[in-house]
Amino acid sequence: MALSHVSEFAHVQCSSGGLILPAHSPYDRQVVRQHVQQLVGPIGSVQLGVDGKQWTVTRPAGRPRSCTECAQPQLLRCSRADGRTPICIACVLAAPNENVSWEDQ
Numbered sequence: 001m002a003l004s005h006v007s008e009f010a011h012v013q014c015s016s017g018g019l020i021l022p023a024h025s026p027y028d029r030q031v032v033r034q035h036v037q038q039l040v041g042p043i044g045s046v047q048l049g050v051d052g053k054q055w056t057v058t059r060p061a062g063r064p065r066s067c068t069e070c071a072q073p074q075l076l077r078c079s080r081a082d083g084r085t086p087i088c089i090a091c092v093l094a095a096p097n098e099n100v101s102w103e104d105q
């Protein structure tokens with residue numbers, strides 16, 4: 001299974017600027033998640049582009065709802081412009097290919 005190039009980087013955009021982060025390995029994606037969590041905190045909204053999709057990440061006010069994908073509380077809500085049900089950051093950053101090996105880096 002070939003990896004597409006779009007899955008190798010995540011583009012994080014907030015009001016103070018943007019950054020490109022590697023999103024190849026599960027560890028990379030964990031780092032992306034930590035950056036997004038930090039940026040959403042003070043600012044409230046972050047644009048995240050990963051795996052060829054664009055997400056608006058916000059921190060929901062009040063008690064978080066359960067994610068429809070993984071049933072975990074949505075501490076960060078990731079929504080798309082097409083109006084589909086928002087999912088959590090963990091589902092957005094779940095590795096698209098479980099067979100990615102560390103040697104691929």
Ligand SMILES: [Zn+2]
Nearest residue numbers: 067070088091
């Ligand atoms: Zn989820």
